[in-house]
Amino acid sequence: MKTTSRSKADGGRLYRDDAGSDNTRDDGWLRAVARGDEHAYAELVACHSDRIYAYLLRLTGSPADAEDLLQETFLRVWRKADSYQPGRVKAGTWMHRIAHNLSIDRIRKRRGESQLPDVADTSVDMETSQIASQEWRRVEATIARLPENQRAALLLCQLQGFSNAEAAHILKLNVRAVESLLARARRALKMTLLEAGEATDD
Amino acid sequence: MTDRSTNRPPADLATFSSNLDRWGPDLSRWPDNEAAAAQSLLQNSDAARRELAHSLKLEEMLSSLPPVTAPPALKRKLATPPESSSDDTVARLLDWFAISIWRPVFSATVPLVIGFTLGFLQAGEPADAQADQPSMLAFSSILDDYPEEYSDDFQ
Numbered sequence: 631m632k633t634t635s636r637s638k639a640d641g642g643r644l645y646r647d648d649a650g651s652d653n654t655r656d657d658g659w660l661r662a663v664a665r666g667d668e669h670a671y672a673e674l675v676a677c678h679s680d681r682i683y684a685y686l687l688r689l690t691g692s693p694a695d696a697e698d699l700l701q702e703t704f705l706r707v708w709r710k711a712d713s714y715q716p717g718r719v720k721a722g723t724w725m726h727r728i729a730h731n732l733s734i735d736r737i738r739k740r741r742g743e744s745q746l747p748d749v750a751d752t753s754v755d756m757e758t759s760q761i762a763s764q765e766w767r768r769v770e771a772t773i774a775r776l777p778e779n780q781r782a783a784l785l786l787c788q789l790q791g792f793s794n795a796e797a798a799h800i801l802k803l804n805v806r807a808v809e810s811l812l813a814r815a816r817r818a819l820k821m822t823l824l825e826a827g828e829a830t831d832d
Numbered sequence: 833m834t835d836r837s838t839n840r841p842p843a844d845l846a847t848f849s850s851n852l853d854r855w856g857p858d859l860s861r862w863p864d865n866e867a868a869a870a871q872s873l874l875q876n877s878d879a880a881r882r883e884l885a886h887s888l889k890l891e892e893m894l895s896s897l898p899p900v901t902a903p904p905a906l907k908r909k910l911a912t913p914p915e916s917s918s919d920d921t922v923a924r925l926l927d928w929f930a931i932s933i934w935r936p937v938f939s940a941t942v943p944l945v946i947g948f949t950l951g952f953l954q955a956g957e958p959a960d961a962q963a964d965q966p967s968m969l970a971f972s973s974i975l976d977d978y979p980e981e982y983s984d985d986f987q
Contacts, residue, residue, distance in 0.1 A: 680907075683901070697903065697906050
């Protein structure tokens with residue numbers, strides 16, 4: 631997603647077509663998928679799977695869960711493409727909402743079974759699969775420690791490139807609530823990553 | 833926090849700091865009146881500039897995280913649509929019936945179809961077979977009156 635499409639905090643519309651033809655292209659693909667077009671489905675996977683996987687991995691903290699959930703997400707996309715309403719939200723927003731709902735169900739189920747990986751496990755997974763740098767690991771681990779809803783809001787707005795309004799749609803919240811979650815998340819990150827670092831430097 | 837409908841600057845550093853956390857350090861993404869107020873505060877306050885620098889540093893840390901990509905094998909697997917066979921058809925049919933507006937139509941149609949089917953099946957049976965039982969009852973009194981003459985017919 632192009633970051634230029636991000637809208638102002640107080641005027642975020644859910645659908646902006648001024649980011650080029652990506653939205654129109656995605657809409658066309660989803661309409662084709664609804665008719666059973668396998669080529670359009672493959673194009674959607676190619677364009678969106680990395681981005682959705684990154685969100686799922688950082689939200690769940692587990693590569694295995696992220697892979698499962700990505701498959702479930704695209705299965706839903708294949709089966710429910712006819713329920714997508716072009717012009718209301720962008721295709722990427724719609725798919726992220728599916729992915730988010732599935733991941734929240736998974737996280738809650740895991741929590742009930744006491745199998746939710748802890749932060750240390752998460753950072754180890756991240757290290758082995760994706761991240762080499764000490765600094766990056768520290769940032770990822772700090773994000774992983776945030777409460778689930780703050781983490782989701784931060785990931786969507788900061789790393790996935792959604793506007794506050796789009797994040798609100800994905801999280802089924804109002805924009806004010808998302809802004810509040812973002813504020814708490816950023817404050818926590820500053821305290822952990824910046825102020826703690828400064829204290830150490832001193 | 834300041835009233836969004838006014839253009840007055842933030843009352844204090846705390847408000848500016850809170851807005852930074854809420855909307856991030858890119859002032860072009862702030863509401864116009866809040867951004868203008870923040871600009872005026874930044875011109876006059878070292879503390880506000882430090883807060884902004886802090887937020888920019890955090891933004892930089894987050895945006896410098898390496899991109900995460902899905903495993904190539906998973907992407908290859910995903911590129912083939914899920915089984916587009918019977919399971920998928922059943923799921924689509926269930927989805928269709930799940931749309932509430934069709935439920936009453938479906939409910940009204942089922943007994944009609946069953947009724948017509950039973951009617952057509954009965955219409956296909958031989959006339960004698962249909963008449964057998966009622967005629968037995970209708971002529972049972974004759975059988976009682978003339979048992980010897982009609983006994984063979986009703987055996």
